[in-house]
Amino acid sequence: MSTPARSQATFDAARVRADFPILGRTARGKRLAYLDSAASTQKPTRVIDAINAFYRESNANVHRGVYELSEKSTELYDQARGRIARLINAPDKRECIFVRNTTEALNLVANSWGRENLSAGDAIVLTTLEHHSNIVPWQLVAQQTGAQLRYVDIDDDGRLRMDQYQQILKEEAVKVVAVTHVSNTLGTITPLKEITRLAHDAGAIVVADAAQSVPHMQVDVQDLGIDFMAFSGHKMVGPMGIGVMWGRRDLLEAMPPYQGGGSMIREVHLDHSTWADLPEKFEAGTPSVADAVGLAAAADYLSELGFEQIRQHEIQLTNYALGQLKEIPGIRLFGPDGEDRAGVVSFLLDGAHPHDIASILDGEGVAVRAGHHCAQPLMRRLDVTATARASFYVYNTEEDVDQLVHSIEAVNSIFGSGAR
Amino acid sequence: MADLYKENILEHYQNPSNYGTIDQPDITYEDTNPLCGDRIRIDVRVKDGKIAEIKFSGRGCAISQASASILTEMVEGEELEKVRDLSAQDILDELAIPISPARVKCALLGLKVLKSGAYGITDWPAAD
Numbered sequence: 385m386s387t388p389a390r391s392q393a394t395f396d397a398a399r400v401r402a403d404f405p406i407l408g409r410t411a412r413g414k415r416l417a418y419l420d421s422a423a424s425t426q427k428p429t430r431v432i433d434a435i436n437a438f439y440r441e442s443n444a445n446v447h448r449g450v451y452e453l454s455e456k457s458t459e460l461y462d463q464a465r466g467r468i469a470r471l472i473n474a475p476d477k478r479e480c481i482f483v484r485n486t487t488e489a490l491n492l493v494a495n496s497w498g499r500e501n502l503s504a505g506d507a508i509v510l511t512t513l514e515h516h517s518n519i520v521p522w523q524l525v526a527q528q529t530g531a532q533l534r535y536v537d538i539d540d541d542g543r544l545r546m547d548q549y550q551q552i553l554k555e556e557a558v559k560v561v562a563v564t565h566v567s568n569t570l571g572t573i574t575p576l577k578e579i580t581r582l583a584h585d586a587g588a589i590v591v592a593d594a595a596q597s598v599p600h601m602q603v604d605v606q607d608l609g610i611d612f613m614a615f616s617g618h619k620m621v622g623p624m625g626i627g628v629m630w631g632r633r634d635l636l637e638a639m640p641p642y643q644g645g646g647s648m649i650r651e652v653h654l655d656h657s658t659w660a661d662l663p664e665k666f667e668a669g670t671p672s673v674a675d676a677v678g679l680a681a682a683a684d685y686l687s688e689l690g691f692e693q694i695r696q697h698e699i700q701l702t703n704y705a706l707g708q709l710k711e712i713p714g715i716r717l718f719g720p721d722g723e724d725r726a727g728v729v730s731f732l733l734d735g736a737h738p739h740d741i742a743s744i745l746d747g748e749g750v751a752v753r754a755g756h757h758c759a760q761p762l763m764r765r766l767d768v769t770a771t772a773r774a775s776f777y778v779y780n781t782e783e784d785v786d787q788l789v790h791s792i793e794a795v796n797s798i799f800g801s802g803a804r
Numbered sequence: 805m806a807d808l809y810k811e812n813i814l815e816h817y818q819n820p821s822n823y824g825t826i827d828q829p830d831i832t833y834e835d836t837n838p839l840c841g842d843r844i845r846i847d848v849r850v851k852d853g854k855i856a857e858i859k860f861s862g863r864g865c866a867i868s869q870a871s872a873s874i875l876t877e878m879v880e881g882e883e884l885e886k887v888r889d890l891s892a893q894d895i896l897d898e899l900a901i902p903i904s905p906a907r908v909k910c911a912l913l914g915l916k917v918l919k920s921g922a923y924g925i926t927d928w929p930a931a932d
C-alpha cells in the first residue's frame with residue numbers, strides 16, 4: 385500500500401495552504417497561523433466543493449428510493465465507503481462503518497463488543513495517554529460488566545511503559561487493549577504493531593484510537609494487525625460529523641447492533657426484529673451522506689499529497705519548531721524527542737498560565753489550544769493542570785512557526801519569564 | 805491583547821491581595837472551572853454579619869487569579885448580604901478589561917466560589 389517516497393521538494397506547503405480558503409483570512413487583524421489541527425483541521429476547496437455539489441446535484445435519502453437521485457446518492461455513499469477502505473487498506477469495505485466521529489466509534493465498540501464479550505474478572509487495558517473518549521466508554525462498560533480497568537503508564541519522556549504492559553498481560557485476564565496510536569497531547573506515536581502482537585499472544589483484541597494518526601501517516605489495518613480502529617473526518621481535512629469505525633469482519637458479524645432504527649434491520653415484527661448485514665447493521669437512521677462524500681474527497685486530497693510526504697513535512701516542521709522553542713527562556717516542552725513523535729508540541733512557560741498564553745497568541749493571529757486536551761489523567765500524570773499545545777498539518781509553514789515563536793516571546797515580555 | 809493584561813491585572817496576578825487561608829474560617833469553599841481546571845478556594849471570617857477577613861488561594865490563569873484578588877478587595881469589610889447582590893457585571897466592570905466569551909468563566913470563578921460558600925448558589929453568576 386505504501387506509495388514510493390518522492391523527493392521532499394515536491395511538497396510545497398505554501399501551495400497546499402492556498403488550497404484552504406479559510407487560511408486566507410485574518411484573525412484579530414493579523415495573518416492567521418492555524419496551529420490547532422489536532423483539535424480540528426481546515427478544509428480544502430475540493431472538500432467544500434464536494435459537499436456543495438452533493439447537495440446541489442445528488443441529494444436524496446439513500447437505499448430505499450428507486451428514483452434516479454436516490455440511486456445516485458446511494459452510489460456516492462457506497463463509493464465513499466470504498467474510498468475509506470482503500471485509505472486504511474481494509475480487506476472489505478463492509479468493515480468500514482460510518483459514524484459521527486471517533487468518540488461514537490469507540491462507544492460503538494465498547495458497547496457492542498464489550499457488553500457481549502466482557503464479564504467480571506476480565507481486564508480492559510488502557511493507557512495514561514488516552515483521550516477521554518477512549519477512557520469513559522470503557523469505564524461505563526466496566527461498570528455494566530464488572531470488568532476491571534488497568535492502565536499502562538508512560539515514562540518521563542511520554543513513551544508507553546512496555547515492560548508494565550507485558551506484566552499486565554501476564555498477570556491479568558486481559559480481553560481488550562484500547563490504545564491511542566498517536567497521543568493528542570504529547571504527540572507520542574505508540575508501537576501499535578508490537579502492542580497488537582503482544583495482545584494477541586495473550587488472547588486479547590486491540591482497539592486503536594487512530595484519530596491523530598490516520599490524518600498524518602499511512603495507516604494499514606492489515607499490516608498493524610489490529611482488530612478495531614476509530615478515526616474522525618474533521619481531523620483529516622474532511623467534514624465534521626463523520627467518522628469511521630473499522631472492525632474485523634468476523635468480530636463485527638458476531639456483535640449485536642449498537643443503535644436500533646431504520647436501515648439496520650432486515651425484518652421488524654411487533655415483538656422482535658432481525659438485523660441487516662454489514663455495514664448497515666451498525667448504521668441506524670439516515671446517514672450523513674454529504675459528509676461521507678466530503679470525507680472521500682478528503683481521502684483523495686491527502687492521498688494525492690502523499691502520506692510519506694505529509695509525514696516528512698510534519699517531521700521537518702516539528703523539528704524546526706522544537707529547535708526554536710527550546711531556546712525560549714522559561715519554556716517546558718513535553719513529549720518524546722525522536723522518530724516516534726507526531727506534529728504535536730505541548731508546552732508551558734514559567735509565570736504564564738496556558739490560557740493566558742493562548743489569549744496572547746490569539747491576539748497575534750496564532751490559534752493554539754490551551755487546557756487539559758480531554759486527557760485529564762495524563763495531566764495528573766504530568767503533574768500539570770493544563771498545557772498550551774501547537775499542532776501542525778499539511779498547510780502549516782515555517783512562517784506559522786516563526787509567528788508562534790515571536791508570539792511566545794511576546795508572552796514572556798508581558799509576564800516576564802519566571803515571575804510566578 | 806495587551807488590553808487584557810493591563811498592569812493592574814498583572815499586578816493582582818503576581819502580587820495578589822488577600823492570598824492565603826484562614827484558620828477555622830466561618831465559610832470555606834473551593835471549586836474549579838471544569839473547562840480549564842483552574843481552582844480557587846475562598847475562606848471567610850464573619851463578624852456581626854460583615855466580612856471581617858477574606859482570603860483566597862488556588863491556581864489558575866491571570867484572569868481568574870486577578871479577578872479573585874480584586875473580588876476580595878471589593879467585599880472585605882462589607883455586609884455578607886451584599887455578596888448575594890453582586891452580579892457578573894459588577895466583577896467585569898471592576899476588572900475593566902475586554903473579556904472574551906471564552907474567558908468569562910475565568911473572570912467569574914472567584915465570585916462563583918464566594919456565592920457558593922456563602923449561599924450555596926452554585927450556578928455561574930449571570931450578568932445584569
